[in-house]
Amino acid sequence: MNTDKLVRMANQIGAFFATEPDHAVAVESVTSHIRRMWEPRMRAGLLAHVAETGGAGLSPLVLEAVTANRERLASLTPRNPT
Amino acid sequence: MYSLKVPDAGTKPSAGPALVTVEIDGTLIAVPEGTSVMRAATEAGVRIPKLCATEMLEAFGSCRLCLVEIDGRKGYPASCTTLVAPGMKVKTQTPKLAELRRGVMELYISDHPLDCLTCSANGNCELQEMAGVVGLRQVRYGYEGLNHLKAKKDSSNPYFTLDPAKCIVCSRCVRACEEVQGTFALTIDGRGFASLVATGTNDFMSSECVSCGACVQACPTATLVEKTIEDKGQPDHVVNTICAYCGVGCGFRAEMKGSEVVRMVPEKDSKSNEGHSCVKGRFAWGYATHPDRVKTPLIRKSIHDPWQPVSWEVAMAHAASEVKRIQAAYGRGAVGGITSSRCTNEETWLVQKLIRAGFGNNNVDTCARVCHSPTGYGLKVTLGESAGTQDFISVEDADVIIVIGANPTEGHPVFGSRLKKRLREGAQLIVVDPRATDLVRSPHIEAKYHLQLRPGTNVAVANALAHVIVTEGLADDAFARARCEVGDYENWRTFVSEARNSPEATESITGVPAAAIRGAARLYATAKNGAIYYGLGVTEHSQGSTMVMAIANLAMATGNVGRPGVGVNPLRGQNNVQGSCDMGSFPHELPGYRHVSDPAVRAAFETNWAVNLDPEPGLRLPNMLDAALDGSFKAIYIQGEDPAQSDPDLHHVHAALSAMECVIVQDLFLNETAKFAHVFFPGSSFLEKDGTFTNAERRIGRVRKVMPPLAGKADWEVTVAFAKALGYEMDYAHPSDIMDEIAGLMPTFTGVSYEKLERLGSIQWPCNDAAPEGTPIMHIERFVRGKGKFALTEYVATDERSTDRFPLLLTTGRVLSQYNVGAQTRRTHNSQWHPEDVLEIHPHDAEQRGIKHGDLVVVASRKGDTRLHADVTERVAPGVVYTTFHHPESGANLVTTDYSDWATNCPEYKVTAVQVRLARAAERAESAAAAAGK
Incomplete structure (x- = not known):
């Protein structure tokens, strides 16, 4: 996936939640939005970017959310038992 | 008029709460107060002859065919304009009435071509039918005197003709244009014998007519008739269905001959359109059998x-x-x-x-x-359901209406007509749009406020409106605290109250004068019923979802949710x-x-x-x-x-x-x-x-x-x-x-079945055990999510910025006659109204660039360029240009960017920084050659 675009999209999400007065809620909201709305390869692309560059171009809020919730963003929801 | 004998009671039903009992030809009938004698008679099973009356229009009382006798009253009042009264005794058939009606019919027929057998309305003509009903057997005046029989037929409209020779000047077409469509394109020109239906121009095509078909539907003769009826004759059966164009979803009668559509007529019992239509649904269905259809995999x-x-x-x-x-x-x-x-x-x-x-x-x-993906996201977050809150008829109870980033008279024309009717009745209008749409000012319509904002600044305008509502004490605190998450509401109040969100502070961002914002906010917040309608001018932005939430905030803060006349109403683009x-x-x-x-x-x-x-x-x-x-x-x-x-x-x-x-x-x-x-x-x-x-x-x-x-x-x-x-x-x-x-x-669909749809006609979801016949208005007692959620809607400027190199902002929209990418409408006669996409540019910007109306110009963005002919107009503000995307050749999307909404990736079609210049000679030659080749 185009990393620049992923960074831009993530920063847009961060910009929306940045107004949240409770910082912990803002971090959780950014994480939850990316986790619930982004397909796994997009999340993997963002995580790889953070791993490779330390999060170049990401806003502090997004970088904090991604760094603090790396495993949650990387994980896959288990399928229902068949 | 409808084919195949659709019952018409002559006047509209009354919603009067009390019942009034009257006697008509010896039959007692109880009808709502305010009902006409004509309608009461119909409901009693008594048919009164009529020509100028139809239940799609207000009673007019001009044809003098529906005369009746009423005990205790002098003369012979018209039953269409006379309302029932308690104890009233009406006679509809007496020797004197028969004589009067025959006399009236003689006058009509003395100036009417006697070509019934070859007339396109044969078998479906109210004049012909009434001649039979009144027992007309002679015309004592002869046919040799002055008449209109050689009046010139107007065939300029691709879909219908106007034959003045067959006109009885009942004014049904003029009234339909005024009352139903609200365009006021028709009038009766002249007086007395010289009276004629006129468009104010030489013909229909050059007039302000929008070809909605209401006049054709209203006409009781073949004066206004569809060309398909002229070509194919009357239909033999009808199938009710739904239009496949915009999100209004009009109900239509497909009038058929075998498996061939003869015409599409709007269904009067359809709750989405109540018998009205636009040029697309009514006439532009020929694409279905166009030769370009692919029939083989x-x-x-x-x-x-x-x-x-x-x-x-x-x-x-x-x-x-x-x-x-x-x-x-x-x-x-x-x-x-x-x-x-x-x-x-x-x-x-x-x-x-x-x-x-x-x-x-x-x-x-x-x-x-x-x-509309931002609508789904934003309304789910704030209200709990990814859908609009109202039914269309709700607008009839609205007192103040805000239209944001929508152009309903072009994009959702049948709702646009309904909206304009409410405005003519006195509702106040606020338009939030970079462009002066028809709603801003058109016949009998004028917006109280036009907030002509810079493209991309919707959220700043919404926050400024909220700032005024909160800081001037106009919010409905009781509603918000009872129905919404109180903590979020308090946070939102604090946020919008900040000085940076005031109209004075945002004026330099939005370009909207602070006084206009303050006036509009006061008007909306103090309305008995305030309703917001919005379109793609809200959603197709990098802050599309934010703006949807900002709109929901405004409605919740003013208590404008959960009853008729209010709500948050997305005008959806495509039919489904x-x-x-x-x-x-x-x-x-x-x-x-x-x-x-x-x-x-x-x-x-x-x-x-x-x-x-x-x-x-x-x-x-x-x-x-x-x-x-x-x-x-x-x-x-x-x-x-x-x-x-x-x-x-x-x-x-x-x-x-x-x-x-x-x-x-x-x-x-x-x-x-x-x-x-x-x-x-x-x-x-x-x-x-x-x-x-x-x-x-x-x-x-x-x-x-x-x-x-x-x-x-x-x-x-x-x-x-x-x-x-x-x-x-x-x-x-x-x-x-x-x-x-x-x-x-x-x-939300557990109660929906084809059987129930047949029985009810249509159903608004949710339809389940809690609402077995559907839900016209949502969030009445509580929000779907429980408590409404106020979201904090910080304005964030789009990354797409105008610069010295790209100094203008391009925004896009639709025209009435074309639909979306035009695949359907371009394969109909609708292209006669819009043969190509053009670029609207303000005279100031055009003059700076040496551009005159009609010149070919090059529109260039950071992504690409395209060529369009210029339409120099003050509809757009200086610094803003506008086009549509109905024709692939115009390539509007060659210049739009891949910036998108933060929550949903809905593209930011509405803001693209561009430069516009006059096309060079070689470019003009190239475009001309391409057009010739096409």
Whole structure:
């Protein structure tokens, strides 16, 4: 996936939640939005970017959310038992 | 007028609360107070002759045919304009009345061509019928005197003719244009014998007529008649169905001869349109049988090869083998699909089911991605349901109406007429739009405030409105604290109260004078009923979802939710955008807007569909295109959409489609996307299948098949066959079986069935045990999410900035006569009104560039350039230019960017920084040659 675009999209999400007065809620909201709305390869692309560059171009809020919730963003929801 | 004898009581029903009993020809009848004698008689089974009266219009009392005698009253009052009174005794048939009526008819017929046998209205002419009813046997005045029999017929309109020789000057057409459509294009010119219906110009085509067809429908003779009726004669049967154009979802009578449509007439009992129509639904249905329709499946190895016609079986087998090959080579997630907002709910359901159950992933998206996905997101977050709150008729109770980023008289014309009617009755209007739309000022309509903001600053305007409402104490605190999350409300109050959100502070950002913002906020907040209607001018921004939430905030803060006349009302683009979203077309949600990660929701589908479903969100369409360019997405099944024309940054879209190994397109025509396709499944028009559409007011209505599918299969049958070829069986005998499955799996649809739709006509979801006949207005006692949620809506400027190099902001929209990418309307006579897309530019900007009206100009952005002819107009403000995207040649989306909404990736069509210059001689020659070649 185009990393620049992923960074831009993530920063847009961060910009929306940045107004949240409770910082912990803002971090959780950014994480939850990316986790619930982004397909796994997009999340993997963002995580790889953070791993490779330390999060170049990401806003502090997004970088904090991604760094603090790396495993949650990387994980896959288990399928229902068949 | 309607063919095939649709009952017409002559005047509108009265909503008077008290009943009044009257005696008509010896029969007692109780009717609501305010009912006309004519309507009361009809309800008593007594038919009074009439010509100028029809229940689609207000009573007029000009034809003098409906005279009656009333005990205790002098003379012979017209029954259409006389209201019932307690104890009234009416006689409708007396020797004197018969004499008077015959006398009136003699006068009419003395100036009317006696060509009934060859007249196009033969068998469906009220004048002819009334002559029979009154027993006309002679015309004592003869036919030799002054008359209008040689008056010139006006055939300039492509869809209907005006023959003044047959006009009885009943004014029904003039009144229909005024009362129903609200255009005021017609008048009665002259006085007495010289009276004639006139357009104010030389002919219909050069007039202000918008060809809605209301005048033709109202005409009791063949004075105004459809050319298809002139050509084909009267229909022999009728099938009720729904228009396939915009999100109003008008009900229509398809008047047929065998399997051929003779004409489409708006259905008066349809609650979405109540007997009105626009030029598209009424007349522009000829595309369904256009010679360009593809009737045979096509395949090819490479997009550079010619198409090979094949059987359905070969096409299915080829498409399925390609999908399997690609998944085996690149993984299950390398394929996906797009559902269509032009297809039925049942068809959309099947496509998402095919992708989730057959492809085994959630890579499903829909064209709502590029229009109203922010509505789905924003209203779900704030109110708890991804849909508008009201029914259309709600506008009749609105006192102050805000229209934001919508142009209903062009994009949703039948609702636009309803809205204008309410404005003529006295409701106040606020328009928030960079462009001066017709609503800002048109005959008998004038917006109290036009907040002509800079493109991209919606959220700043909404926050400024909220600032005034909160800081001036205009909020409905009691409502907000009782019905909404109090903590969020308090946070929001604090946020919008900050000085940076004041109208004075935002004026430099938005370009809207602070005084206008303050006035508009006070007007809306103090209204008894304030309603907000919005369109793509809200959603197609990088802050589209934020603005939807800001709108919901305004409605909640002022208590304008949960009753008639108020609410948050998205005007949906395509006919079934609401339905396609409801049916699970988003990659993160199963049908009914339930997240794919919910194991209980998945389990219900898994049991019914006998598969194990992917619990991870899939790719959205823009993500699919990006993934195609990085090599991880290789095949796509696109039903009834044309992203190669409709999506932004077309160079990027074309490159992505070209990078795929298998593109499967299902459509009526070889559209722009088909240029990149390897498999083409011929689609079926709305006339060729059964199903349901859901309009912008959540109204589910029946689409009924009136002719066999031209290619042999309805779209739902194609998806079933494709699934079977992939090895996933779908077992349905009829779309009603699919609806039964939907009702079994969607909590908001549990009460919906074809049987109930037949009985009720239409149903607004939610329809379940709690609301067995549907839900016209939502959130009455409580919000769907429990408590309403105020979101903090910080204004964030778009990354797309105007600069010295690109100093103008381009925004886009639609025109009345064309629809979306124009695939349908360009194949009708509608192109006579809009043969090409043009660029609107303010005279100041044009003068600076040496551009005159009609000049060919080059529009260049950071993404690309295109050429359009200039329309120099003050509709747009200095610094803003505007165009439409109905013609592929104009390439509007060659210049739009890939910036998108933060929450949903809805593209930012509405803001593109551009430069405009006069085309050079070589460019003009090139464009002229291309036009000639076309």
